[in-house]
Amino acid sequence: MEFLIASGIAVLTATGIYLALLRQTFPVIIGLAFLTYAVNLFLFAMGRLTVDRPPIIATGSPGYADPLPQALVLTAIVISFGMTALIVVLALRGFLETGSDAGNAERGEDGIPGVPDRSHR
Amino acid sequence: MNHWIIVPIILPAFAAAFLVTALSHDLARQRLVSTVSTLLLLATAVWLFILASDGTTRVYLLGNWPAPFGVVMVLDRLSALMLLVTAVLALAVVVYACGGWDAKGRHFHTLFQFQLMGIGGAFLTGDAFNLFVFFEVMLIASYGLMLHGGGAYRLRAGFQYVAVNLVGSTLFLFAVGLIYATTGTLNMADIAVKARAVAEGDVALLRTGVLLLLLVFALKSALVPLHWWLPTAYGAAPAPVAALFAIMTKVGAYCIIRMHGMVFGAEAGAVANAAQPWLLPAALLTLVVGALGVLATRRLLDLVAFSVVWSMGSLLIAISLFDAGGMAAALYYAVHSTVAAAGLFLVADMIVRHRRHWEDRLTTAPPVPHATLLSGLFFLAAIVMAGLPPFSGFIGKLLVLDAVREASSAVWAWGLILATSLAVIIGYSRAGSVLFWKAEVRAEEALTADGTGLPLTSILAAAGMIGAAGLLTVGAGPATDVFAATARQIMDIDGYVGAVLGPDARLALGR
Numbered sequence: 001m002e003f004l005i006a007s008g009i010a011v012l013t014a015t016g017i018y019l020a021l022l023r024q025t026f027p028v029i030i031g032l033a034f035l036t037y038a039v040n041l042f043l044f045a046m047g048r049l050t051v052d053r054p055p056i057i058a059t060g061s062p063g064y065a066d067p068l069p070q071a072l073v074l075t076a077i078v079i080s081f082g083m084t085a086l087i088v089v090l091a092l093r094g095f096l097e098t099g100s101d102a103g104n105a106e107r108g109e110d111g112i113p114g115v116p117d118r119s120h121r
Numbered sequence: 122m123n124h125w126i127i128v129p130i131i132l133p134a135f136a137a138a139f140l141v142t143a144l145s146h147d148l149a150r151q152r153l154v155s156t157v158s159t160l161l162l163l164a165t166a167v168w169l170f171i172l173a174s175d176g177t178t179r180v181y182l183l184g185n186w187p188a189p190f191g192v193v194m195v196l197d198r199l200s201a202l203m204l205l206v207t208a209v210l211a212l213a214v215v216v217y218a219c220g221g222w223d224a225k226g227r228h229f230h231t232l233f234q235f236q237l238m239g240i241g242g243a244f245l246t247g248d249a250f251n252l253f254v255f256f257e258v259m260l261i262a263s264y265g266l267m268l269h270g271g272g273a274y275r276l277r278a279g280f281q282y283v284a285v286n287l288v289g290s291t292l293f294l295f296a297v298g299l300i301y302a303t304t305g306t307l308n309m310a311d312i313a314v315k316a317r318a319v320a321e322g323d324v325a326l327l328r329t330g331v332l333l334l335l336l337v338f339a340l341k342s343a344l345v346p347l348h349w350w351l352p353t354a355y356g357a358a359p360a361p362v363a364a365l366f367a368i369m370t371k372v373g374a375y376c377i378i379r380m381h382g383m384v385f386g387a388e389a390g391a392v393a394n395a396a397q398p399w400l401l402p403a404a405l406l407t408l409v410v411g412a413l414g415v416l417a418t419r420r421l422l423d424l425v426a427f428s429v430v431w432s433m434g435s436l437l438i439a440i441s442l443f444d445a446g447g448m449a450a451a452l453y454y455a456v457h458s459t460v461a462a463a464g465l466f467l468v469a470d471m472i473v474r475h476r477r478h479w480e481d482r483l484t485t486a487p488p489v490p491h492a493t494l495l496s497g498l499f500f501l502a503a504i505v506m507a508g509l510p511p512f513s514g515f516i517g518k519l520l521v522l523d524a525v526r527e528a529s530s531a532v533w534a535w536g537l538i539l540a541t542s543l544a545v546i547i548g549y550s551r552a553g554s555v556l557f558w559k560a561e562v563r564a565e566e567a568l569t570a571d572g573t574g575l576p577l578t579s580i581l582a583a584a585g586m587i588g589a590a591g592l593l594t595v596g597a598g599p600a601t602d603v604f605a606a607t608a609r610q611i612m613d614i615d616g617y618v619g620a621v622l623g624p625d626a627r628l629a630l631g632r
Contacts, residue, residue, distance in 0.1 A: 032287050039294040046302040079257050087283050094276040
């Protein structure tokens with residue numbers, strides 16, 4: 001089980017990092033989502049891998065599952081869900097306003113067409 | 122238990138909730154509520170600062186759960202000082218924003234109060250995971266604030282800022298997970314105790330966690346090579362927001378002091394001062410990159426942003442000593458560079474808004490209206506930031522130089538701090554002369570002072586920040602005494618542990 005979980009987290013993280021480094025916004029968002037999946041699994045594993053144990057210290061049970069990482073994961077899921085929603089909206093607004101999916105923020109020097117300038121100031 | 126400790130978190134939270142529910146369409150009342158709330162926050166911060174200045178570490182147990190089982194808030198000299206700086210800065214920012222920036226979008230004041238809540242929480246919390254949560258509160262609000270006013274360029278820059286910080290948050294979780302896995306606790310004082318006796322097989326894991334955490338805070342404090350997001354983000358953000366962000370880099374520096382200077386500091390057993398060998402070279406590089414940026418940039422806002430990066434270099438050099446002298450110098454420099462950066466962003470905005478399509482480009486343009494006043498403010502703020510005598514930048518730099526005198530890295534630190542200071546002075550002199558002296562009048566393009574001109578409140582806010590730097594200069598004697606006492610308290614990790622976990626924990630340490 002350790003091998004499975006560890007390699008699972010590794011694959012998710014590697015995929016996430018690769019996608020987050022791409023130039024378009026959409027793969028970046030997917031990459032960030034992969035990274036948050038990886039970290040959620042990782043937090044779970046940090047409470048040690050236990051099967052079929054109660055999350056409290058009970059007399060009849062030989063051990064217990066650490067409940068704290070589960071609470072942490074819950075918080076992490078809520079936060080990362082909200083953040084992902086935000087960045088999706090942001091990317092969508094960016095796409096609608098500029099008509100391009102590029103993730104880079106190039107400074108508009110004079111005379112370069114198609115590059116957004118700071119004209120809002 | 123002193124209930125005042127929780128007020129810097131609760132007050133902005135309630136103000137923000139009230140603003141968004143009751144007053145979301147009434148800008149005048151929003152301004153009133155937001156300003157009053159910020160004033161109350163300042164009063165609370167002053168009171169907490171007085172309270173903490175007796176040297177006692179006060180603990181607030183949320184839900185009255187005993188530490189380390191519940192989440193604790195800890196008020197010591199360090200957190201009280203940072204809260205006070207935040208409140209002073211917040212007042213200047215809210216006054217400046219009321220000059221017109223807050224009208225460019227709907228929820229400026231709500232987001233602003235939420236941001237204050239996140240910053241206050243990050244300074245007060247004594248729990249590693251709670252720190253993550255307050256980081257997120259702070260960041261979510263900062264995303265909204267950065268995008269305030271909209272525009273395609275700001276959206277693009279905002280996307281980068283959000284993406285970078287999401288990666289940072291993920292790293293934070295990995296780090297906290299590793300620390301929890303090896304120490305079995307999240308309470309900072311308890312981590313400090315458990316880290317001393319961590320099992321041999323877990324040392325490598327814990328060290329990884331500690332260094333990942335350093336990476337997160339380095340990202341926040343714009344330490345090279347994790348600084349690249351800052352100029353884009355600060356340049357694109359509305360001016361009062363950029364000024365408020367001046368404290369965000371210091372949140373990163375504060376967390377390095379708290380986690381790597383105290384919790385994983387000199388007495389943390391196998392991971393003692395694990396951050397030190399990485400922090401110093403990175404801080405030296407930060408000086409160089411920041412100064413090169415100042416010289417290379419052709420935009421005023423980027424110039425200010427790169428000088429913020431540069432100032433983080435000196436600050437983190439002082440922190441990387443991990444001794445009382447270094448911490449005292451770092452605190453002085455942190456307060457100074459916060460007000461200096463905020464003042465500069467505000468002054469730069471007042472200049473930029475009159476330059477029409479020249480914006481903040483450092484090219485020849487018709488003379489700026491109100492040139493005498495604006496150039497005077499810019500001159501003063503630039504002197505403060507670049508560290509020329511007589512202002513606080515100079516004293517701060519002297520303190521940092523004095524603190525590193527004995528260290529083995531003294532030659533590098535002295536050489537680079539002095540050389541890069543010269544570069545920053547050149548950068549600012551060039552910017553000032555292009556903006557104000559090289560102006561040429563062409564009749565058809567003359568810039569006129571339009572109706573939106575210069576509200577008195579804007580000038581007051583910017584002048585207030587420069588005045589705060591002046592106050593820090595005049596009161597440098599008493600201020601350094603306070604910072605020295607704060608630094609001694611930072612170095613006394615046993616006192617911190619005893620205050621949070623009770624005297625029994627002290628006995629368990631065998632002292």
